[in-house]
Amino acid sequence: MGLYPSDAIENAYNGNDRNALYLGFTLESELWNGSLAIVGFVAYLISHLNRYSLMRELLHFIPHSSR
Numbered sequence: 001m002g003l004y005p006s007d008a009i010e011n012a013y014n015g016n017d018r019n020a021l022y023l024g025f026t027l028e029s030e031l032w033n034g035s036l037a038i039v040g041f042v043a044y045l046i047s048h049l050n051r052y053s054l055m056r057e058l059l060h061f062i063p064h065s066s067r
Contacts, residue, residue: 022028047054 018028018031020028021032
């Protein structure tokens with residue numbers, strides 16, 4: 001077996017390319033959604049570890065009265 005899977009392996013599950021970008025509730029779109037969710041979660045963790053808070057930056061613009 002080579003470095004990359006053959007077309008027969010990539011199309012083995014449902015006859016379609018598993019990396020194709022289809023809209024709706026398809027197996028291919030679920031793979032894309034999961035990958036993008038992981039990217040977003042890692043981006044959040046990196047920003048959190050760098051002590052950056054988007055909510056704190058956004059709430060800074062809301063006027064409030066201090067007593």
